[in-house]
Amino acid sequence: MPSASFRQPDFTASRIQAEIDLASPGKRGGHLGLLWSDNANPLGVYQFPAACIVGSPGPTVLLLAGVHGDEYEGPVALDRLYKSLDPEQIRGRLIILPMLNAPACRAGTRCSPLDGGNLNRAFPGDPDERPTQAIAHLVSACLLPVADAVIDLHSGGRASWFVPCALAARGRDGALDPANLAMATAFGADVVWVLGAANDNRSVNGAATAAGVPCIAAELGGGGHVGIAPLQAAETGLRRTLTHLGVLGDSHDPLAAPPRLVELAHAGHRVTAPEPGLYQPARQAGDSVAAGDLLGWIVRPDCPDDKPTEIRARIPGLILAETRHAWAVPGSFLAFIASDLA
Numbered sequence: 001m002p003s004a005s006f007r008q009p010d011f012t013a014s015r016i017q018a019e020i021d022l023a024s025p026g027k028r029g030g031h032l033g034l035l036w037s038d039n040a041n042p043l044g045v046y047q048f049p050a051a052c053i054v055g056s057p058g059p060t061v062l063l064l065a066g067v068h069g070d071e072y073e074g075p076v077a078l079d080r081l082y083k084s085l086d087p088e089q090i091r092g093r094l095i096i097l098p099m100l101n102a103p104a105c106r107a108g109t110r111c112s113p114l115d116g117g118n119l120n121r122a123f124p125g126d127p128d129e130r131p132t133q134a135i136a137h138l139v140s141a142c143l144l145p146v147a148d149a150v151i152d153l154h155s156g157g158r159a160s161w162f163v164p165c166a167l168a169a170r171g172r173d174g175a176l177d178p179a180n181l182a183m184a185t186a187f188g189a190d191v192v193w194v195l196g197a198a199n200d201n202r203s204v205n206g207a208a209t210a211a212g213v214p215c216i217a218a219e220l221g222g223g224g225h226v227g228i229a230p231l232q233a234a235e236t237g238l239r240r241t242l243t244h245l246g247v248l249g250d251s252h253d254p255l256a257a258p259p260r261l262v263e264l265a266h267a268g269h270r271v272t273a274p275e276p277g278l279y280q281p282a283r284q285a286g287d288s289v290a291a292g293d294l295l296g297w298i299v300r301p302d303c304p305d306d307k308p309t310e311i312r313a314r315i316p317g318l319i320l321a322e323t324r325h326a327w328a329v330p331g332s333f334l335a336f337i338a339s340d341l342a
């Protein structure tokens with residue numbers, strides 16, 4: 001194997017320090033450490049698991065999961081990927097952070113228990129701010145500069161369930177669009193969710209786009225547990241995408257059909273509850289609907305004489321995600337209806 005030469009990320013600007021060698025050839029696990037002194041951990045270090053596999057010269061791929069702490073398929077898929085690979089099988093380097101928002105992952109919460117922050121709304125971050133901002137800064141300032149591509153695994157968390165899909169961002173100048181779409185297609189899911197240029201740029205996707213690094217995310221089930229089919233989609237998708245990037249030499253069957261390209265771009269894509277009650281769905285994630293189709297009802301078993309309220313689709317498309325919280329209040333998320341890309 002030719003000797004590889006990979007750049008060690010520069011952590012000097014971060015308050016999170018690496019207690020792991022991310023550049024030398026080989027395979028190793030370790031952790032990053034955030035100095036954050038609070039009532040629960042005075043003068044201590046909050047640890048974030050990290051791992052790397054450094055093989056022969058090639059691209060560096062940053063693999064992230066646990067940006068939200070109640071999304072479990074990604075952390076399991078990255079753990080299984082790490083355990084399944086040896087450096088001799090890798091052309092390039094994998095830097096793996098399976099629980100990027102580790103305090104949230106350990107608490108099983110979407111946002112950080114340390115500061116309440118949503119990590120995917122915290123980019124580019126700030127090393128001198130609270131933990132969520134410091135983690136975002138670590139990715140933006142230390143890891144993206146050494147990355148040639150990023151894969152960021154999500155799911156619907158405890159609150160919702162997503163049709164397994166890969167997400168490709170479209171940037172304002174379009175420079176990364178072909179690379180992002182090619183990665184998302186290579187992931188091999190039936191659906192690719194294309195993010196518009198107006199997508200929230202405080203996300204991992206947004207930070208990667210700003211840094212000029214191709215990036216996909218994935219939504220993989222959810223509901224507060226590890227789903228068997230979404231986990232398989234994650235594992236297959238990771239290997240297919242790493243093969244596409246030239247990191248793995250797997251051979252995969254070609255896709256039976258190109259993915260369905262969808263976007264959340266039209267008013268009416270977010271279906272919310274108009275009133276309090278229990279949401280009883282009539283259709284489920286993965287179904288295609290026409291405008292006006294019945295999606296479900298808000299029912300009030302606590303008010304036996306109340307009539308159920310119909311919830312209907314305002315636009316045609318694919319039910320991309322559905323709530324896993326049955327009790328709704330006005331404004332509660334019920335479903336996303338994604339439109340087919342024109």
Ligand SMILES: [Zn+2]
Nearest residue numbers: 068071154155
């Ligand atoms: Zn997420």
